Amino acid sequence: MPYYNQTTRTMKTRDSNxxxxxxxxxxxxxxxxxxxxxxxxxxxLAHFSDSPGAIYPAxxxxxxxxxxxxxxxxxxxxxxxxxxxPTAAGRRAFRNWLLGAVTREDVVRGLDGLVLRLAFMSGxxxxxxxxxxxxxxxxxxxxxxxxxxxxxxxxxxxxxxxGRLAFESGLEGLRAQIRWAEHALRRLRGxxxxxxxxx
Amino acid sequence: MPYYNQTTRTMKTRDSNxxxxxxxxxxxxxxxxxxxxxxxxxxxLAHFSDSPGAIYPAxxxxxxxxxxxxxxxxxxxxxxxxxxxPTAAGRRAFRNWLLGAVTREDVVRGLDGLVLRLAFMSGxxxxxxxxxxxxxxxxxxxxxxxxxxxxxxxxxxxxxxxGRLAFESGLEGLRAQIRWAEHALRRLRGxxxxxxxxx
DNA sequence: AGGTTCATGTAACCCGTTACATGATTTC
DNA sequence: GAAATCATGTAACGGGTTACATGAACCT
Numbered sequence: 001m002p003y004y005n006q007t008t009r010t011m012k013t014r015d016s017n018x019x020x021x022x023x024x025x026x027x028x029x030x031x032x033x034x035x036x037x038x039x040x041x042x043x044x045l046a047h048f049s050d051s052p053g054a055i056y057p058a059x060x061x062x063x064x065x066x067x068x069x070x071x072x073x074x075x076x077x078x079x080x081x082x083x084x085x086p087t088a089a090g091r092r093a094f095r096n097w098l099l100g101a102v103t104r105e106d107v108v109r110g111l112d113g114l115v116l117r118l119a120f121m122s123g124x125x126x127x128x129x130x131x132x133x134x135x136x137x138x139x140x141x142x143x144x145x146x147x148x149x150x151x152x153x154x155x156x157x158x159x160x161x162x163g164r165l166a167f168e169s170g171l172e173g174l175r176a177q178i179r180w181a182e183h184a185l186r187r188l189r190g191x192x193x194x195x196x197x198x199x
Numbered sequence: 200m201p202y203y204n205q206t207t208r209t210m211k212t213r214d215s216n217x218x219x220x221x222x223x224x225x226x227x228x229x230x231x232x233x234x235x236x237x238x239x240x241x242x243x244l245a246h247f248s249d250s251p252g253a254i255y256p257a258x259x260x261x262x263x264x265x266x267x268x269x270x271x272x273x274x275x276x277x278x279x280x281x282x283x284x285p286t287a288a289g290r291r292a293f294r295n296w297l298l299g300a301v302t303r304e305d306v307v308r309g310l311d312g313l314v315l316r317l318a319f320m321s322g323x324x325x326x327x328x329x330x331x332x333x334x335x336x337x338x339x340x341x342x343x344x345x346x347x348x349x350x351x352x353x354x355x356x357x358x359x360x361x362g363r364l365a366f367e368s369g370l371e372g373l374r375a376q377i378r379w380a381e382h383a384l385r386r387l388r389g390x391x392x393x394x395x396x397x398x
Numbered sequence: 399a400g401g402t403t404c405a406t407g408t409a410a411c412c413c414g415t416t417a418c419a420t421g422a423t424t425t426c
Numbered sequence: 427g428a429a430a431t432c433a434t435g436t437a438a439c440g441g442g443t444t445a446c447a448t449g450a451a452c453c454t
Contacts, residue, residue, distance in 0.1 A: 032405075033407090042348070044350065047307060051443065053444070054442055057408090057441075061441090070328075079270075080449085109246065119364075146432075160318075163318050163321060165317060165386065172378070173379075179371070184368075191360075195294070231434095245403085248416075252416070257414095279423090
């Protein structure tokens with residue numbers, strides 16, 4: 001029975017958004033776990049959890065992967081705090097995460113991960129790449145939206161009133177994201193580029 | 200050392216949306232795990248996972264809690280499939296979930312759970328309760344939106360361009376949900392109620 | 399000296415993911 | 427009677443939650 005329809009696939013175990021959020025934050029400003037926690041509780045990054053039981057383990061995972069390291073120098077003096085910063089490998093991994101293709105799955109499971117990526121792009125990737133990302137984000141959302149609209153047309157009659165309302169909530173959310181992406185692209189274009197096409 | 204600071208508390212471990220999605224679906228139409236899986240893959244319910252590794256364990260948890268049971272009668276005949284349906288306790292638990300208060304946390308962590316609740320309300324709770332739910336959903340979103348706008352005003356200058364853009368994506372999403380909730384309320388009002396106030 | 403805040407963790411639990419297993423029943 | 431499909435599961439893993447634990451530094 002040597003027939004393998006069973007895909008031999010590589011346990012692709014999607015890393016968590018929290019991990020990348022931490023890594024990105026350290027990118028912008030090396031700090032201790034405690035500092036990060038404060039930042040996460042005080043900002044909308046709280047969306048990705050702010051409990052020590054999530055943050056410290058996540059930091060240790062990043063360290064075990066060699067993506068972050070304690071900055072030496074200020075080792076065991078004064079308080080016990082450990083300032084962390086990304087390693088070269090960490091910076092590479094982060095960049096790869098930022099530049100990865102936008103998949104349908106990313107959209108179906110919620111745009112949070114994608115928006116998080118965008119948030120950290122300034123300074124880490126070139127404006128051209130940011131624009132490309134926004135365009136493919138917009139296109140992926142559009143494609144999914146069209147899928148859903150088609151589904152709605154087909155099933156509408158079998159759906160309850162609140163079922164339809166809930167569905168429309170999703171549609172409106174996606175439409176808002178498309179408009180936002182267009183707007184963001186205009187803002188990007190209005191910048192830096194000396195290629196302005198105004199007469 | 201007989202001191203129990205160890206809070207004897209009820210591990211409030213928020214039940215998963217997937218569980219309630221399954222329970223709600225069984226509410227509308229008793230079916231087997233296999234059927235549910237097909238439904239979940241074929242509809243936007245896929246948002247809450249459609250893998251057998253999630254669905255079957257979730258169903259077993261529901262059964263262990265006594266919230267669902269196999270419908271007798273069609274026991275071990277033909278295929279091995281087991282049709283499941285909610286028990287009385289399951290119906291009670293489901294109603295409680297539908298009618299629970301809308302918290303800030305529900306909004307911060309994403310509106311999915313709330314929208315899922317709405318989707319299952321038709322037929323299970325009275326229109327008045329649906330309207331009340333929509334109003335408190337809208338109000339909770341408004342409150343959180345105001346928080347975020349305030350945060351933006353305070354921090355804007357310290358944020359990067361893409362940071363700001365990402366932030367605005369969130370704001371626009373929330374604004375869209377508020378508009379949608381208003382629209383949904385109007386739709387509800389335009390219905391059934393003999394109390395129509397048209398002259 | 400005693401309480402507060404700093405700072406980092408851990409244990410138990412629940413839940414989803416990927417990948418694979420296993421039989422039974424149609425269908426050709 | 428072989429292949430596809432039906433139908434239900436399991437094992438290993440990653441990772442988040444709640445609730446505590448612990449010790450050191452600082453303040454008064």
